[in-house]
Amino acid sequence: MDLSYTDEELAFRDEVRAFMRDELPKEMSDKIRLGDELGKEGQEKWHAILNSKGWLAPNWPKKFGGAEWNAVQRHIFEEEAAAHHAPRIVPFGLSMLAPVLQKFGSKEQQDYWLPRLLEGKDWWCQGYSEPGAGSDLASLKTRAVREGDHYIVNGQKTWTTLGQHANMIFCLVRTDPDVKQQEGISFLLIDMNTPGIEVRPIILLDGTHEVNEVFFDDVKVPVENLVGEENKGWTYAKYLLTHERTNIAGVGFSQAGLNTVKRIARAEMAGGKPLMANPHFAARVAQVEIDLKAMATSNMRIISAAAAGGAPGVEASMLKVKGTIIRQEINDLARRAVGPYAMPFASEAIEGSNEALPDPHEAGPVAAQYFNNRKLSIFGGSNEIQRGIIAKVMMGGGQ
Amino acid sequence: MNFDLTEERQMLQDSLRRYLREKYSTATRNEILERPNGMSEEVWTQLAELGVIGAMFTEEQGGFGGAGFDIAVVFEELGRAGVIEPFMDSALIGGRILAACDKTDLVEEMIGGGLQLAVAHGEPTSRYDMSHVRTSVDGGKLNGRKAVVMNAENADHLIVSARASGDVADEAGIALYLVAKDAAGLTIQGYPLLAGGRAAEVTLDGVEGELLTEDGFAVLSDVMALATMAQCAETLGAMDTATRLTNDYLGTRKQFGRPIGTFQALAHRMADMLIEMEQARSAVINAAGNLREETRIRDMNISAAKNLLGRAGRLIAEESIQMHGGIAMTQEYELAHIAKRITMADHRFGDTDHHLERFIALSAA
Numbered sequence: 001m002d003l004s005y006t007d008e009e010l011a012f013r014d015e016v017r018a019f020m021r022d023e024l025p026k027e028m029s030d031k032i033r034l035g036d037e038l039g040k041e042g043q044e045k046w047h048a049i050l051n052s053k054g055w056l057a058p059n060w061p062k063k064f065g066g067a068e069w070n071a072v073q074r075h076i077f078e079e080e081a082a083a084h085h086a087p088r089i090v091p092f093g094l095s096m097l098a099p100v101l102q103k104f105g106s107k108e109q110q111d112y113w114l115p116r117l118l119e120g121k122d123w124w125c126q127g128y129s130e131p132g133a134g135s136d137l138a139s140l141k142t143r144a145v146r147e148g149d150h151y152i153v154n155g156q157k158t159w160t161t162l163g164q165h166a167n168m169i170f171c172l173v174r175t176d177p178d179v180k181q182q183e184g185i186s187f188l189l190i191d192m193n194t195p196g197i198e199v200r201p202i203i204l205l206d207g208t209h210e211v212n213e214v215f216f217d218d219v220k221v222p223v224e225n226l227v228g229e230e231n232k233g234w235t236y237a238k239y240l241l242t243h244e245r246t247n248i249a250g251v252g253f254s255q256a257g258l259n260t261v262k263r264i265a266r267a268e269m270a271g272g273k274p275l276m277a278n279p280h281f282a283a284r285v286a287q288v289e290i291d292l293k294a295m296a297t298s299n300m301r302i303i304s305a306a307a308a309g310g311a312p313g314v315e316a317s318m319l320k321v322k323g324t325i326i327r328q329e330i331n332d333l334a335r336r337a338v339g340p341y342a343m344p345f346a347s348e349a350i351e352g353s354n355e356a357l358p359d360p361h362e363a364g365p366v367a368a369q370y371f372n373n374r375k376l377s378i379f380g381g382s383n384e385i386q387r388g389i390i391a392k393v394m395m396g397g398g399q
Numbered sequence: 400m401n402f403d404l405t406e407e408r409q410m411l412q413d414s415l416r417r418y419l420r421e422k423y424s425t426a427t428r429n430e431i432l433e434r435p436n437g438m439s440e441e442v443w444t445q446l447a448e449l450g451v452i453g454a455m456f457t458e459e460q461g462g463f464g465g466a467g468f469d470i471a472v473v474f475e476e477l478g479r480a481g482v483i484e485p486f487m488d489s490a491l492i493g494g495r496i497l498a499a500c501d502k503t504d505l506v507e508e509m510i511g512g513g514l515q516l517a518v519a520h521g522e523p524t525s526r527y528d529m530s531h532v533r534t535s536v537d538g539g540k541l542n543g544r545k546a547v548v549m550n551a552e553n554a555d556h557l558i559v560s561a562r563a564s565g566d567v568a569d570e571a572g573i574a575l576y577l578v579a580k581d582a583a584g585l586t587i588q589g590y591p592l593l594a595g596g597r598a599a600e601v602t603l604d605g606v607e608g609e610l611l612t613e614d615g616f617a618v619l620s621d622v623m624a625l626a627t628m629a630q631c632a633e634t635l636g637a638m639d640t641a642t643r644l645t646n647d648y649l650g651t652r653k654q655f656g657r658p659i660g661t662f663q664a665l666a667h668r669m670a671d672m673l674i675e676m677e678q679a680r681s682a683v684i685n686a687a688g689n690l691r692e693e694t695r696i697r698d699m700n701i702s703a704a705k706n707l708l709g710r711a712g713r714l715i716a717e718e719s720i721q722m723h724g725g726i727a728m729t730q731e732y733e734l735a736h737i738a739k740r741i742t743m744a745d746h747r748f749g750d751t752d753h754h755l756e757r758f759i760a761l762s763a764a
Binding site: 129132134135136139158159202203204205206207211268269270271272275278280281284332335336339340341342343344345357358360367368370371374375377378379382383384387388 | 521523524526527528546547568590591592593594598600653654655662664665713717720721724725727728729730731735736738739742743745746747750752753755756
C-alpha cells in the first residue's frame with residue numbers, strides 16, 4: 001500500500017502543470033473561474049490547444065490518435081485541469097461517441113469521423129433522452145423506418161446539451177416496435193442540417209441556455225450512418241454510458257470548489273471575525289473536506305483497479321452518488337459564504353440584464369451555480385437510478 | 400387554544416388566494432420577471448385595493464391589522480404564488496419604519512398603493528449584523544455605501560441608516576433618515592435578483608436627508624422582527640407550492656410503466672417533505688404568536704422559525720427538484736421559480752447558521 005504517486009506519475013503531473021501554466025489562456029481560465037460561458041469558439045480553441053499537444057483524446061488508443069493514458073494519468077490531468085480552471089473537454093464526440101465507433105463502428109466510419117473529431121471539424125451532441133423516456137431510457141419512442149437507402153426518422157429528443165452548437169447528433173432510435181424494448185433500438189448518426197430537424201432552446205433555472213429540444217420530422221438519414229447492427233443499439237448505448245461515467249467523481253472540481261469556498265470565507269466578515277473562524281461555518285467546511293478526502297482515495301482505488309482505458313462497474317455508481325452529493329454541498333457552502341451577495345443575478349436569458357454585478361469576493365454567480373449543479377444528481381442516470389444499480393448488483397449478486 | 404384564523408383573516412386569505420390564482424399565473428409572473436423594473440404596477444395597485452398593504456398596519460397606524468397573524472396570512476399567500484412585487488421591502492419594512500416614526504401621511508399613501516420605498520440599511524461588509532453601520536452622518540450630510548438595497552430604483556424615498564455616534568458595530572448611535580430619490584449625491588446602481596425583483600448598490604456622497612429617528616436600532620429591530628417572521632411565512636407558502644407540485648408530479652409522471660410515486664424510494668421522501676411542512680407551519684405560528692411577547696421570547700421564536708425554515712426549505716427545494724428531474728431545472732416551470740424563492744430567502748434577515756447562533760445566545764441570556 002502506497003498512497004503517493006510514483007516518480008513517473010509525479011513527472012507526468014509536472015508536465016501537465018507546465019502545460020496548464022504555459023498554454024491555458026488566462027482569459028479562458030478567468031471565465032471558467034467566474035462561472036462564465038466559454039461559448040463555441042472558446043471551446044474549440046481549447047480543443048485545438050490540447051490537440052496540438054496530443055492530449056485532446058486522453059482515453060483513445062494510440063492507433064486512433066489518442067494519448068492512451070491510464071486511469072491514474074487521466075485522473076492527474078483532470079485534477080490539474082480543475083485546479084487551473086481549465087475548460088472541460090466537451091465530452092459528447094470525444095469521450096462518448098468515439099469509444100463506440102472504435103469498438104462497434106465500421107472501418108469507413110472510424111476513418112471518416114475520428115480524425116474529424118480531433119481536428120474539431122464536427123460538434124456532436126447526444127440524442128438519448130425523450131420527454132417520456134428519462135430514467136426509463138429504453139422506453140424511447142423516436143422512430144426510424146428503413147426505406148431503400150435511408151432511414152426516415154420521426155420523434156423528439158430532449159435535454160440535448162449544447163445542441164445549439166452541434167452539426168451532428170448521435171441518436172438512439174426505435175427500429176423495431178414489436179419486440180422487447182431493449183431489442184428494437186438502433187444507434188444512428190444524424191446530420192443536424194438535414195431538412196426536418198428543428199432545435200429549440202430550453203432555458204434553465206439559472207438563465208443559461210445549455211440544453212435543447214430536438215424535433216425530427218421525416219428526417220432522411222443514409223443507412224451508412226447506422227453504427228453496428230440494426231436493433232443492437234442498446235448494447236452500444238450501455239457501453240457509451242460506462243464511458244460517460246469516467247471522471248464521474250469530479251474530485252478535481254470539488255477540490256477547486258472547496259478552495260474557493262475557503263478563500264471567500266477567509267475574506268468575508270461575520271460578527272467582526274472572518275467567516276472561516278465561525279465555528280458553525282468551519283464545521284460545515286470541515287465535514288465536506290473529510291468526505292472529499294475519503295472519496296478522493298476511493299476514486300484512486302477504483303480507477304487504479306480499472307484496467308487502462310477501461311471503465312469501472314458498480315463502483316462508478318457509488319462514485320457518482322457520493323461525488324455529486326459532495327459537489328452540491330460545496331455549491332451550497334459557496335452560496336452561504338457570500339451572504340446577501342448571493343442574491344444578485346446576471347442572466348443571459350433576461351434581456352438587458354447582463355449588467356455588472358457586485359461581487360466583492362470575485363466569487364462569480366455562486367447561487368446560480370448552486371442551482372445549475374442540481375443537474376449533477378439528475379443527469380447521466382439520476383442518483384436514484386445509481387442507487388438502484390448498486391442495490392441490485394450488491395444485494396442480488398451480479399449485474 | 401384555537402388555531403383557526405379569525406373571520407377577517409380568513410376572508411383576506413380567501414380573496415388574496417383567489418386573486419393570485421386567477422391573475423398571477425406562472426406565465427404572467429414569468430413575463431413580469433423580464434420587465435426592466437422587475438415588477439408590475441398593476442398587480443401592486445390591485446393587491447393594495449384588496450387590502451394586502453392595509454393588513455400590515457394597525458388601526459392606529461391607519462390600517463386594519465398589523466398583528467403577527469395578519470402579516471403571516473398575507474405573506475404566506477404571496478409566497479404560495481411566488482409574488483415578486485416588493486411587498487416585503489417597500490410596504491412592510493419601509494412602511495412600518497415610517498409608521499414607527501409617525502410619518503402618518505406617507506403611511507396613508509403606502510396603504511393606498513401610491514408609494515414605493517426602499518430601506519438602505521445593509522452594507523458591503525455587514526453580512527447579517529443589524530448593528531453594523533459604517534455610513535456616516537455629519538452636519539446632516541450622509542456619506543457611505545449600502546449593499547443589495549431592495550427596490551431602490553423604484554422607490555420614491557429611501558430610508559437610510561447612518562452612524563451618528565459610536566463604533567461601527569454599536570447598537571446605540573444609529574439614526575434613520577428619509578432621502579428623496581432625486582437627492583443630490585445619491586447614486587443607485589441597479590441589477591436583477593436571482594429570485595426575481597431588483598436591488599441596487601447605493602452610494603451616498605454628501606446626501607441630505609430628513610431625520611426620522613435617532614434611535615434607529617430600536618425601530619429597526621422591531622421592524623426586522625416583523626419582517627423575519629413575514630419572510631418565514633412567505634417561504635412556508637412557497638414550500639407548500641413546491642410540495643404540492645411534487646406530490647402531483649409523482650402521481651402523474653410514469654417511468655417503467657407506473658407512476659414514479661409508487662416507488663418507495665420516492666414515496667418515503669415525499670412523506671418526509673410533508674412531515675417537514677407541518678414542522679415549518681408550527682414554527683411560523685410560534686413566531687407570529689409571540690410577536691408581542693417580551694423581546695427575548697419574541698426573538699427566540701423568530702430565530703427558531705428562521706433556522707427551521709432554512710433547513711426544511713432547503714430539503715423541500717432540493718428534493719422537489721430532484722424528484723421532478725430535468726423538468727424542474729427549466730426556467731418556465733413553476734417549481735424553478737418557487738425553489739429559487741425558497742433558497743434565496745435563506746440570504747435575507749440572517750441565514751440558518753446566523754439564527755442558530757442567535758437562538759443559542761438568547762437561550763443563554
